[in-house]
Amino acid sequence: MSADRPGRRTYVQPAAYQSLPGGPLDPDRGFYAEVAAAPRTLTRQFEVPVRPGQAWEVSAGSIVRISAVDGPQVGDLNLWNLHDPQERFWAARTRQLQRASMTTYDRFWSTLPNLRPMATVVGDSLAGHPDAEVIHDLLGTRCDPYVNRMLTGVDFDRHCHSNLTRAVRDHGLKESDIHDVLNVFQLAGLNENREYFMDTCPTQPGDHFEFFAEIDLLCALSTCPGGDLSLRMWGPEAATPEEQLQHCHPLGVEIFSVDAQALRGWRQPETAAYRSVEGR
Template identity: 80%
Template structure:
């Protein structure tokens, strides 16, 4: 049969990646709602100034809250297994398993060969926003000085890639460990030409995004130098870094321990079960 190319295919297709009810893509919402509403105790609190970054450690079973302090601000987030940084957040697979932006009950999936939820979103004040489907962006990645130099011909050292790099140096990591991010509070998507766009961040002081740490984590967050992204960073309409600075605000971070009763029955997820018929990938594996 000859394919009819006169009309486009419908985009109203079911998700390609699905699991059975109660499977890994169908988390126990009752449990996570209970964690979100359980008694909690503040264990860490700090503020990340404009155009900077900070890294911090989080114990499994804790809650991390990122919140707007003075005004709208985008934050670029990286996650690593605290004890094994080769296992880190895998943005591309998370896009496929969850969606192009993240909200409550979505999970941060880790890289191969581990492939497990590193964290689960349990609170999102933007979840009921009319544009919620394009907030907390997973399509794009961090801004970086290499692209900036390529597009503008200028060097600028406070992009998120640089901020994250500086933040993790004291934790034994390097620039090569920085990976694709979750753009917290970022309003972004694809326009009618299927081009990536960013628009003004809609958050207000007090808006928050919080997640439950499924394993021990090292987290790092950058306050984007574009601030609320209301001004173009590149191209003919690009604003100067000084103009963009007027639209930058700090972000607050809080870490909470949770009442033990709320965690009854929960255990950190194990790495992927795949071992292969004859070793992983069909290869005989020998231990020395």
């Protein structure tokens, strides 16, 4: 530890979770850079409008791009194995294995007993932003109507949890399948009192976040009802949902197939080798 101010200490220890060079936490950056730069073909394109959610399927080997369309907007993202939704994105473990926010070459890890990369980030237009270390937040999770009711005494069903729940119903999933998210484009972290904060989303039209699907995926994205989060959502200075609406924008989604030559030698990650819950 080292002191950064009287009475404060900064931890400088290395990351707890590490692998050997070339191991599972050291992906082949050359390969993913080649994938990101390879010729690609747009196979689907749509916008998620202000305040709902949308789900879509993605084939392994594809790239998904989420973009700011006409203004700053936060999006809450869930991922499932398309063929087995019990395998889904594990935000807490990803936070340990990668970092508290995601950027290029970080991976979306799946739940036990699978524990494998579901997707790998291959593009992030905000990677060079001065606040990049706290953008694309993994510390927080989706806003939900239960907490909103607890804090405000008011029912409001356009929270990200609600949007994601509605988005996946046609795919046979239910509310309990919604899980902790990646907050795409969200600037958030811990303040000096170690309290969770959110600040104004820094995106501009055209900013994007891209990931490469390592397996067949079901994805769901909610456009957060807080929009760019420039207005407080709770507390004595909270804006009304109508006031927050003025700060909301759609998000664009594009799905690309990648030139086969760039995928030579690539194969879908296998599930975890460990199989005995008895520890033998």
